[in-house]
Structures are given as structure tokens and as C-alpha cells.
Amino acid sequence: MHNSFNSLQELATEVNRLENIKRDYTLPSSAGFVEPNGTHMNLTSHGHINGGSFHGRMTGQFVKLFDQWSGMSSNYHKLMAEREQHALIAENMNTWLKNPPKGSGNRLFRTYDHGGDGNVLRSFHSDRFLTFDNFDLLDGINPVLERLEERMGEIEFNSMGLTDDKMYLKIIFPKVDGEILKQGRSVGDIVKSGVLISNSEVGMGSIVVSPFIYRLICLNGMVMNDSGLRKRHLGQTRAVGEIAYKEDTLQAMHDVLKKQLRDHVEECTQPDLFEKAVRKIQDAADDIVEDGKEEDVVIGLGKKYSLAESEVKKVKRSLFENGDFSRWGFANAVTHVANSCDNYDRASDLQETGGKVIEMSTSEWTVLAKAA
Numbered sequence: 001m002h003n004s005f006n007s008l009q010e011l012a013t014e015v016n017r018l019e020n021i022k023r024d025y026t027l028p029s030s031a032g033f034v035e036p037n038g039t040h041m042n043l044t045s046h047g048h049i050n051g052g053s054f055h056g057r058m059t060g061q062f063v064k065l066f067d068q069w070s071g072m073s074s075n076y077h078k079l080m081a082e083r084e085q086h087a088l089i090a091e092n093m094n095t096w097l098k099n100p101p102k103g104s105g106n107r108l109f110r111t112y113d114h115g116g117d118g119n120v121l122r123s124f125h126s127d128r129f130l131t132f133d134n135f136d137l138l139d140g141i142n143p144v145l146e147r148l149e150e151r152m153g154e155i156e157f158n159s160m161g162l163t164d165d166k167m168y169l170k171i172i173f174p175k176v177d178g179e180i181l182k183q184g185r186s187v188g189d190i191v192k193s194g195v196l197i198s199n200s201e202v203g204m205g206s207i208v209v210s211p212f213i214y215r216l217i218c219l220n221g222m223v224m225n226d227s228g229l230r231k232r233h234l235g236q237t238r239a240v241g242e243i244a245y246k247e248d249t250l251q252a253m254h255d256v257l258k259k260q261l262r263d264h265v266e267e268c269t270q271p272d273l274f275e276k277a278v279r280k281i282q283d284a285a286d287d288i289v290e291d292g293k294e295e296d297v298v299i300g301l302g303k304k305y306s307l308a309e310s311e312v313k314k315v316k317r318s319l320f321e322n323g324d325f326s327r328w329g330f331a332n333a334v335t336h337v338a339n340s341c342d343n344y345d346r347a348s349d350l351q352e353t354g355g356k357v358i359e360m361s362t363s364e365w366t367v368l369a370k371a372a
Contacts (some may be wrong), residue, residue: 003344005160012138012303014162018112019135025049026127029100032109034058038081038089041121043109050372056111056119057217059140061165061202065344069104072094122164123202132257133201134167140258141197144265148195154270158194158214158221161344165204168348169197170221172214176271178278180285180328189215191281195265196223198348207257209264213235213355220335223348224277224355277358283356284327289369292368294325300368301330305353311337327365331357 005011025031031045043054058066062127067074072092080089108125112118127231152173161168170193180189194212198205213222289297302312319325319333331354340351360368 003161003163004248005162008138008160011160011162011167015134015138015167019133020282021112021114022133023054023111023113024131025054025111026106026147027106027109029097029107032097034090034093034097036087036090038086038093043121054109054111054113054119056121058121059123059164059202060119061204061292062124065131065203066093066096069101069107069124071101072096099291100294125203129203130253131201132163132199132207134199136254136257137167137197137207137261139198140254140261144262145171147262148265148269158212158352165199165202165345166200166348168344170212171195171197172212173269176274178274178281179282180278182285184322188217191278193269193277193298194221195269197261197265199250207261207264209261209268210352211273213277213281215332215335218332218339220332220338220339220354222331222335222354222358223352224280224359225352280358281328284331284354285329286367287327287362289325289327289330291325293369294319297330297369298333301334304368305356307332307334307353311350314340327357327360332354 005014025043025045027045027048028063029041031043033042034040035042035046040055040057043049044052046052057096061079064074065076066072070093072350077089077092080086080092106127108127108129110122110125110131112120112122114120145155148171150346153291154173156172156174157169158172159168159170172192174192176193177190178193179186180191181187182189192214194214196208196210196212198208200206211224213224214220215222298312298316301307301315302309307315314337315330315333318336319329322329322333322336335351335354336359338347338354341347341350
């Protein structure tokens with residue numbers, strides 16, 4: 001899947017393409033059968049699936065959601081895959097498909113129909129999972145963007161991404177900024193206000209709106225989630241078969257969610273929230289780690305936020321190259337790693353981790369620094 005885009009139109013074109021091959025089915029779990037290779041599933045339901053069946057590869061997110069639903073250990077699933085026990089994977093999954101947890105009801109199977117071998121089973125949900133998809137979000141985003149431009153004077157897309165799991169819009173406001181001082185002195189460290197809007201069609205954090213901070217000196221982005229707002233996928237129980245809501249029902253549900261998106265963005269971009277974020281960053285910039293403890297704090301952050309060993313090494317290198325051993329410096333070392341990350345989802349996670357370092361309370365940071 002194409003990860004990053006140069007324009008909103010380019011992103012919309014890809015979203016429209018995927019919308020046209022999307023197929024959602026609400027079926028009993030017993031309609032699914034995992035093949036002996038342990039990686040592909042066949043859905044069978046005459047009268048509910050065009051042609052009577054759908055065959056495709058299960059994504060990692062599909063498997064993760066299946067494990068959560070069935071109660072099967074994800075570590076056990078990974079172990080079977082690592083040891084190439086494909087038939088055992090199929091046997092385990094088929095056992096639970098035929099003997100679902102009590103009260104689980106029908107399941108929503110989200111798929112892409114590529115018309116052949118490339119078919120994908122994307123995710124696996126309760127039949128109460130309300131689909132507000134990337135197409136719906138983009139369909140309702142223009143009034144939000146127009147309102148943002150009117151309020152902020154100017155908007156600029158810092159980055160747009162579309163992955164198997166999420167869609168991201170990272171927007172900055174060039175005319176809304178603040179300066180971070182270093183030991184009371186101006187060093188040209190300017191941060192811009194912005195907003196992150198993301199959505200997941202497959203159960204990984206749908207319709208998330210968070211403040212986005214953009215640092216000009218190193219072009220790092222940072223997500224601050226203390227005022228983020230999240231809308232869960234909830235709705236009415238579905239009938240069995242391919243999803244085919246009445247047009248007016250869909251319109252009513254999506255109108256509500258679009259209005260909530262508008263309200264969330266409005267609240268998340270209030271000037272006082274940016275001012276609050278700048279104060280927190282300034283506090284972090286004044287919070288210097290004790291001399292000689294810098295490397296240990298990097299290791300502590302790696303453990304606290306589950307950074308990979310390679311990421312910890314990169315954070316350490318960035319930190320010492322920059323020479324800023326304040327909490328702000330540590331946060332920027334983390335987000336600098338995001339800039340060089342090829343995986344868009346992981347880069348966005350690291351931007352959020354940088355924000356978490358800023359959001360740490362004094363006591364949390366003190367404990368981390370002392371423990372080092």
C-alpha cells in the first residue's frame with residue numbers, strides 16, 4: 001500500500017480506489033475456515049457472499065483481533081508461526097471458529113476483493129462495529145479544513161499517510177507559533193501549532209484528533225495526546241450478509257460522526273491548548289538531566305516506551321549529537337528517529353512517544369532519572 005502522499009487529492013484518489021474493492025461481511029464465525037497453510041481463510045455463505053465464497057490472506061491485524069476474540073495467546077500464535085507449524089495454526093483457529101466464545105454472536109469480516117489471489121481479510125470484529133471509513137472522513141473534511149484556515153490564517157499539510165492500519169493527516173498552522181528558551185535565552189527554537197487527524201478502519205484507534213507540534217529547527221513532529229479525543233466504533237447490531245445499509249441510515253450515522261469530527265478539531269486547536277503545550281515544553285526544556293546520567297536515561301526511556309534496541313541506539317546518537325540533555329532534548333531525540341523511520345505507522349508512534357516524554361509528570365521524570 002502507498003504510504004505517503006504529496007497532496008490531499010492524491011490521497012483521496014487512493015482512498016477511493018480502495019473503497020471500490022472493499023467488502024464487509026457479517027456472518028457466523030463458523031462461515032470461516034483457515035486453510036492448512038495457516039495464512040489464508042475461506043468464507044462460505046451462499047446467499048450472503050457473491051459467488052458463495054471469499055478466499056484471502058489474513059493480515060496481522062486480522063490475526064491479532066481473532067486471538068483477542070478467541071482467547072488464544074498471541075505469543076502462542078507467534079510461536080507456531082516461527083516454528084512453521086502452519087497446520088497447527090489452522091487447527092487451533094478452526095476449532096474456535098466452529099466453537100466460538102459464548103455470546104459472541106455474528107462477526108464482521110472486513111476484506112479487500114482484488115478479484116483473485118490478492119484478496120485480503122483485513123480485520124475481524126463484533127457485529128456492532130460501526131464503519132466510519134477513510135472515505136467517509138475525507139468526504140467530511142473539507143468544511144473542517146476551511147474552518148481551520150479561517151481561524152488559523154493558514155494551514156499546511158506537513159504529512160499525509162495511508163497504511164494497512166491507519167490514515168493520517170498531519171496539519172500545521174504556519175502563523176501560530178511559540179519560542180522555547182534555553183536557560184532563559186532565545187536560541188531560535190520555534191515550534192508551530194498543528195493538529196493530527198487519524199482514522200483506522202480495522203480497529204486500531206478510530207477518529208483520533210490530537211494537538212500536533214512542529215519544531216522548525218529540526219523539522220520534527222510531535223503528538224501531544226493529553227487533550228486528544230477518540231471516537232469508538234459503536235452502532236446497531238447488523239443483519240447477516242454483506243453490509244448494505246439503507247442510504248438514509250448511512251447518511252444519518254455519518255453526519256453525526258462528521259459533526260463530532262468538526263467539534264473535536266475545533267476543541268483541539270483552541271489557542272489556550274497550544275499555549276499550554278508551549279508551557280509544558282518550556283518546563284521540559286528547563287528540566288536538565290544530571291551530568292553522567294544521560295545514557296542511562298535513554299535506556300530507561302527505551303524500557304518505559306518499548307523502543308527497539310536499534311531505536312534506543314539512534315535516540316542516544318541523536319541526543320549526544322545535539323547536546324541538549326533536557327527532557328525537551330530527550331523528546332526531540334526520539335522524534336528525530338521518527339524522521340528516518342521507513343514505517344509510517346511506527347514513525348507516528350515515535351512522534352507520540354516524544355509527546356509522552358513532554359507529558360511526563362515531574363515525579364515520573366524524577367523517578368526515571370534517579371533510577372538511572
